[in-house]
Amino acid sequence: MPYKVNPLDILIEQFRKLPGIGAKSAQKIAFHIMRMTDEEALAFTKAITDAKHDVHPCGVCQNLTDKPVCRICENPKRDHSVICVVAEPSDVLAIEKTNEYNGLYHVLHGLLSPAENIGPADIRIKELLERLRGDEVKEIILATNPTVEGDATSIYLSKLIKPLGISVTRLAFGLPVGGDLEYADELTLMKAMENRREI
């Protein structure tokens, strides 16, 4: 036998490790996988393999994409003079859903956190500054979470960017303080975007 542990237990354990999945859910999902046809299971694993293989950060904004440059950066109808800076790709999805924002994005892939030893070189700040060369960009909207890390990152970035003569704003605190941007409802996010203020 090639296994010391039952492959079903390994499967349950793998799902258990995913965010928001408890022991019961992991078990339920594993049995669901066992009831899938081979084609369904293959489509499932292929989706994972394909996404891991073909999806990577956009060469410009660092958001996840399967193209060299993402659909948003490539779109000539978007306002290329405004960049909204977010921590994670999921934040881009959340803001896009408001249908209120027409500028570009920059995904930092993290936030500054002295506690977790995450410094400026660990997130995509260099790539952001790169984009500010030339004079196309007029405004940077800092859309980081209203948390200690989000505040620290936003202060750090505003100190770097304001001297370049670029307007720096931050999402209005319509967001519940201490909350997670990703879970804000669309109306709150829309308001926060409208009421953004210079810092």
Place this chain on the structure above:
Amino acid sequence: MPYKVNPLDILIEQFRKLPGIGAKSAQKIAFHIMRMTDEEALAFTKAITDAKHDVHPCGVCQNLTDKPVCRICENPKRDHSVICVVAEPSDVLAIEKTNEYNGLYHVLHGLLSPAENIGPADIRIKELLERLRGDEVKEIILATNPTVEGDATSIYLSKLIKPLGISVTRLAFGLPVGGDLEYADELTLMKAMENRREI
């Protein structure tokens, strides 16, 4: 480009289809997958592929196993004169957790349901009757859910098995009626097992 749809959207959609996973969770999990190392992602897809490839119904009790005959059926310390009949492999896990039951199992892989057109030939009843040839089995415990389908299946089986001179019992209704056996707490399940009664 080999894709019409973004592979990230395909990945989110695949997780969305799993039981108990909503749109937000699917998205969160997909981004979690994107942050995995290649090794972690490979371990994840391999767990699915291995389980689908190597796990199959036990040749005796029909529970899922990676061996020709499962660990429980093979164990000489278990009481081979008692068979507990359940609908799904997850029910076996639930009963095993009580540490109260020492007999064997039989997994039907479904319940009779005229509404869903599931008849006796669609679940593993034939395989159960096969096991009752000879005179080793003295008792059949029907541990189907206390639902319409569970009741129908249990009545159908008791009518088939009692004429063979085998004692047929059903789990006591310590289980909340209309509930799901899989979600019963261990104490309730233990009580239900202790108080099983002849039908």
